[in-house]
Amino acid sequence: MSLQSLLESGKFVITAEVAPLKGTDTTEIMEVAELLQGRITAANVTDQQSSVMRLGSLAVSYLIQEIGLETVFQMTCRDRNRIALQSDLLSASVLGIKNILALTGDVPSLGDHPQAKPVFDLDSVQLLRVIGRLNEGYDMVDNELTGKTDFFPGAVVNPGADTEAALELQIIKMEKKVEAGARFIQTQAIYDADSFAKFMKRVEGFKVPVLAGVIPLKSVGMARFMNKNVAGIFVPEDLIKKMADAENKTATGIQICADLMRELKDICQGIHIMAIGWEKKVPQILEAAGL
Amino acid sequence: MLMITEQKPMEEVIRFLDKYRKVYLIGCGTCATALHTGGKSEVLEMKHQLEDADKEGSGWMVIPTVCDTLTREALAENAVDVGAADCILVMSCALGVQMVARHSDKPVYPALNTLFLGLEESLGNFNELCLQCGDCVIGQYAAICPVTTCAKSLLTGACGGAKGGKCEQEPEHDCAWVQIYERLKKLDMLDKLKEKVSLKDYSKLKRPRQLEVTPL
Numbered sequence: 148m149s150l151q152s153l154l155e156s157g158k159f160v161i162t163a164e165v166a167p168l169k170g171t172d173t174t175e176i177m178e179v180a181e182l183l184q185g186r187i188t189a190a191n192v193t194d195q196q197s198s199v200m201r202l203g204s205l206a207v208s209y210l211i212q213e214i215g216l217e218t219v220f221q222m223t224c225r226d227r228n229r230i231a232l233q234s235d236l237l238s239a240s241v242l243g244i245k246n247i248l249a250l251t252g253d254v255p256s257l258g259d260h261p262q263a264k265p266v267f268d269l270d271s272v273q274l275l276r277v278i279g280r281l282n283e284g285y286d287m288v289d290n291e292l293t294g295k296t297d298f299f300p301g302a303v304v305n306p307g308a309d310t311e312a313a314l315e316l317q318i319i320k321m322e323k324k325v326e327a328g329a330r331f332i333q334t335q336a337i338y339d340a341d342s343f344a345k346f347m348k349r350v351e352g353f354k355v356p357v358l359a360g361v362i363p364l365k366s367v368g369m370a371r372f373m374n375k376n377v378a379g380i381f382v383p384e385d386l387i388k389k390m391a392d393a394e395n396k397t398a399t400g401i402q403i404c405a406d407l408m409r410e411l412k413d414i415c416q417g418i419h420i421m422a423i424g425w426e427k428k429v430p431q432i433l434e435a436a437g438l
Numbered sequence: 439m440l441m442i443t444e445q446k447p448m449e450e451v452i453r454f455l456d457k458y459r460k461v462y463l464i465g466c467g468t469c470a471t472a473l474h475t476g477g478k479s480e481v482l483e484m485k486h487q488l489e490d491a492d493k494e495g496s497g498w499m500v501i502p503t504v505c506d507t508l509t510r511e512a513l514a515e516n517a518v519d520v521g522a523a524d525c526i527l528v529m530s531c532a533l534g535v536q537m538v539a540r541h542s543d544k545p546v547y548p549a550l551n552t553l554f555l556g557l558e559e560s561l562g563n564f565n566e567l568c569l570q571c572g573d574c575v576i577g578q579y580a581a582i583c584p585v586t587t588c589a590k591s592l593l594t595g596a597c598g599g600a601k602g603g604k605c606e607q608e609p610e611h612d613c614a615w616v617q618i619y620e621r622l623k624k625l626d627m628l629d630k631l632k633e634k635v636s637l638k639d640y641s642k643l644k645r646p647r648q649l650e651v652t653p654l
Contacts (some may be wrong), residue, residue: 254599309602312603377605
């Protein structure tokens with residue numbers, strides 16, 4: 148069953164993130180896809196994650212879908228203007244891609260081409276509206292299309308926003324995304340089930356399925372690196388301490404993640420696993436979580 | 439408001455002036471003086487640095503406001519010294535450099551980088567608050583410009599990247615959206631954030647822009 152039909156019938160889903168590498172060698176990512184196929188509902192393919200130039204999410208979303216694993220094509224607004232975005236959406240449709248995650252995108256200065264010109268012609272809300280319009284058979288200036296799209300669009304939210312104002316802004320924006328057409332939400336990494344539960348109470352009126360994002364920790368270094376360099380991620384100190392005190396870092400990291408997933412699964416409609424750098428561990432994490 | 443400038447690295451200036459021997463220096467008595475980038479003392483300091491680099495000064499002047507049309511007269515009055523130079527180095531914003539270039543048949547070079555239009559919020563403290571997009575939307579955002587002060591120029595709301603209320607791109611910058619939120623909250627106008635906003639129309643921004651106006 149497709150991601151869309153599962154979510155629309157209220158079934159719990161598991162998605163996982165895969166990141167293309169820098170280059171034309173798709174061996175690694177296809178191995179990950181083969182490993183995940185049958186184990187998860189769909190795989191998100193990132194779009195120049197953290198503004199590091201890599202193989203594109205359009206090509207990889209297509210290739211992975213060809214081997215039988217449904218994909219979520221992540222599309223950011225950082226690198227392409229409205230003309231290119233609409234065009235790439237039409238291309239995705241023609242290649243059989245159904246699910247789009249509409250993102251604003253990280254700034255170029257976070258990545259390895261900080262000299263690049265940031266585009267941000269549209270943002271995630273506007274992109275969602277554009278997807279809706281293409282689904283109706285029109286481009287964003289109301290020209291009729293010769294062939295419309297049939298996308299299932301999603302968006303992100305950061306329930307772990309670390310100040311009151313930032314969290315309120317996330318909730319306001321999430322409502323706008325749903326109004327603009329988002330049919331599912333995948334969250335940034337969550338580390339505290341209680342505050343996530345409070346967040347879910349706040350947004351239940353928006354009536355959109357939410358997949359809780361989790362990032363398993365590999366090491367203290369990884370946690371500190373993400374806190375410092377990766378937009379929207381805040382690993383709490385007590386978890387970092389737990390990792391520091393652990394003898395077997397890998398097992399502890401997986402256990403923390405699995406325990407969290409068990410707590411989260413009853414308060415949301417799915418889990419989105421971002422096993423950055425160790426995607427091949429996802430089946431093991433799912434097993435540890437009993438999912 | 440001042441046009442904010444910074445001095446270019448000396449290596450870059452020397453590279454422009456590679457083929458030239460005699461350099462005429464022009465400073466600016468307005469913004470560049472206030473910013474210590476192109477006033478009299480900076481002009482004299484540049485003269486020394488050029489002499490150290492084996493260049494010869496054919497003269498210098500600080501024009502009160504280089505971007506003003508009176509620059510033409512200033513150049514004419516000093517035609518002898520300017521005429522003796524191989525090139526002119528202007529220590530003002532790019533408008534001043536280009537005004538000089540329009541009224542001279544010498545090669546003209548900038549000694550400064552023009553950065554932004556700065557609002558002096560407190561003495562000596564300048565901030566870029568407007569990038570002259572030509573389609574002012576600050577009425578929607580409690581008089582704060584997200585086009586200028588949000589790193590991604592977002593119009594519909596915050597991204598998820600802010601940490602401690604600071605921008606994902608520059609930890610020293612406040613997140614523009616947190617600023618907008620706080621001010622709207624104070625004004626009891628948070629509903630403004632829920633309103634639908636139009637897309638930016640970049641066709642309004644075709645450069646270079648121009649205006650003819652009847653002088654006062």
